[in-house]
Amino acid sequence: MNSPEHTDLYDLVIIGAGPAGMTAAVYAARKGLQVLVISKDIGGQVNWTTLVENYMGFEEIQGPRLMEKFREQMQDEKVVYREDEVSQVQVQMQRKAESVFAVTGRKSGTQYGRAVIIATGKRPRSLGVPGEEKFRGKGVSFCSTCDAPLFRDAVVAVVGGGNSGAQAVIDLLGVNARQVNLITEFDLTADQVLLERVLKDERVEVYRYHQVKEIMGDRMVQGLRVVDRSGETRDLPVAGVFIEIGLEPNTEFLDILDKSAHGEVLVDCHCRTNIRGIFAAGDATIIPEKQIIIAAGEGAKAAIQAWKYLMRQSPANEGTGGSLVSAGI
Amino acid sequence: MAEVTVYTTPTCPWCQKLKGFLHDEGIPFTEINVAEDPDKAREMMDKTGQRGVPVTTVGDQVVIGYDPEALRELIQ
Numbered sequence: 001m002n003s004p005e006h007t008d009l010y011d012l013v014i015i016g017a018g019p020a021g022m023t024a025a026v027y028a029a030r031k032g033l034q035v036l037v038i039s040k041d042i043g044g045q046v047n048w049t050t051l052v053e054n055y056m057g058f059e060e061i062q063g064p065r066l067m068e069k070f071r072e073q074m075q076d077e078k079v080v081y082r083e084d085e086v087s088q089v090q091v092q093m094q095r096k097a098e099s100v101f102a103v104t105g106r107k108s109g110t111q112y113g114r115a116v117i118i119a120t121g122k123r124p125r126s127l128g129v130p131g132e133e134k135f136r137g138k139g140v141s142f143c144s145t146c147d148a149p150l151f152r153d154a155v156v157a158v159v160g161g162g163n164s165g166a167q168a169v170i171d172l173l174g175v176n177a178r179q180v181n182l183i184t185e186f187d188l189t190a191d192q193v194l195l196e197r198v199l200k201d202e203r204v205e206v207y208r209y210h211q212v213k214e215i216m217g218d219r220m221v222q223g224l225r226v227v228d229r230s231g232e233t234r235d236l237p238v239a240g241v242f243i244e245i246g247l248e249p250n251t252e253f254l255d256i257l258d259k260s261a262h263g264e265v266l267v268d269c270h271c272r273t274n275i276r277g278i279f280a281a282g283d284a285t286i287i288p289e290k291q292i293i294i295a296a297g298e299g300a301k302a303a304i305q306a307w308k309y310l311m312r313q314s315p316a317n318e319g320t321g322g323s324l325v326s327a328g329i
Numbered sequence: 330m331a332e333v334t335v336y337t338t339p340t341c342p343w344c345q346k347l348k349g350f351l352h353d354e355g356i357p358f359t360e361i362n363v364a365e366d367p368d369k370a371r372e373m374m375d376k377t378g379q380r381g382v383p384v385t386t387v388g389d390q391v392v393i394g395y396d397p398e399a400l401r402e403l404i405q
Binding site: 043047048049050062063064065068136137138139141143145146147148149150151152175219220221239240 | 338340341342343344345346349363364367370374378379380381382383384393394
C-alpha cells in the first residue's frame with residue numbers, strides 16, 4: 001500500500017511491542033500493510049516473568065526468551081520498528097473516506113498512520129508516597145524475583161495483600177529474610193494456597209488495614225511509616241520495601257480515547273475504540289484476564305479489524321494510496 | 330575499553346535481557362551473582378549505592394537496570 005520510504009505516512013502505527021503489539025504487527029504485515037511499531041521496549045511486562053508455563057507450544061520458556069522469539073518473528077516481516085515512548089496521539093484529519101492520525105514520540109518526532117493500534121500494556125502500580133522514588137533500587141523494589149536474594153537476614157516489608165504480594169513474601173522467606181512485614185490496605189485477598197504458606201511462617205507479621213505513608217532512610221531504606229484506620233501511626237524499621245499493589249495501564253497520554261475508571265481503554269469485541277480508525281488490544285484495554293496468550297490473540301484481532309477498516313476506508317483501493325500530500329497534510 | 334561488570338541474580342529476567350544485549354553487542358563482561366555471594370552483594374551496594382539488580386559498572390561509572398542506551402554511550 002503506502003511507501004514509508006517516501007513519506008512518514010504508514011498504513012498502521014502500532015504503539016507498544018509486547019505480546020499484543022508484536023502479534024498485531026505480524027498479522028498486519030502479512031495482510032500487506034505498511035506497519036510502524038513504536039515502543040519504549042520489546043516485550044513489556046513479560047520481561048518481568050521468569051518462567052512462562054502456559055503459553056501454548058512451549059511447555060516452559062523464560063519470559064524474555066519468549067519475547068525474543070516474538071521479536072524475531074516480527075522482524076521476519078516487513079515491519080519498521082522504532083524504540084521510543086509515544087507522548088501523544090491526535091486525529092490529524094478525519095473524513096468519511098480517509099483518516100490520518102499523528103503519533104508523536106519523545107525522540108523521533110511525529111509519524112502518521114491511517115490507522116492506529118494501542119497496545120501499550122501495563123506497569124507496576126506505585127504507592128505515590130514520599131521516599132518511594134528516592135529509594136527505588138536502594139531498598140525499594142518492584143521485583144521480588146530479582147531482588148529478594150539481596151535481603152538475606154534482613155527485616156523487610158511487602159506492600160500488597162494479593163497474590164503477587166503473597167508470592168513476594170514467599171520469595172523473601174525462601175532467601176531467609178529475618179522478618180517480613182506484610183502491609184495491606186484491606187484484608188488479604190491472595191489465594192488460599194499461597195496464604196497458608198505465608199501465614200504459617202512465624203517470621204511473617206501481617207498489618208491488615210494499614211496504609212503506607214512514607215518510606216524513610218538516608219542512603220538506603222531504613223524504615224516505613226504506616227497508619228491504621230484509627231489514625232495511629234507506626235514506624236517499622238526495615239531495609240527493604242517490596243511494592244506489589246497491582247498494575248496500572250500505560251494510557252495517560254491517550255486523552256482522546258474513552259477509558260474506564262481504572263484508565264483502561266474502552267473497546268468493543270472488535271477492538272474498536274471510540275475513535276474510528278484507532279483500535280486497542282491487550283492489557284491496556286478493558287478486556288478481562290491479563291494473560292500473554294489473550295493479549296496476543298487480541299493483537300491479532302485488532303490487526304485484522306484495522307485491515308478491514310482500511311480496506312473499507314482506503315483510497316488505496318483506487319491506487320497505491322495516500323502520501324501525506326494526497327492526505328492533504 | 331573500560332572493564333564491564335554486571336551484578337545479577339539468577340532469577341532476574343532483566344539480568345538475562347541485559348546479558349543478552351551485551352552478548353549481541355560483542356561486549357565482554359564479568360558477571361557477579363550476588364545471590365550466592367553475600368560479600369559480593371555488599372561490594373555492589375558499597376560501590377554502586379544500589380540494592381537491586383541488574384547493576385553494571387563500566388570502569389567507575391554505574392548503570393542502573395537495563396539501559397542499553399546508557400551502556401552504548403559509556404562503552405563507545
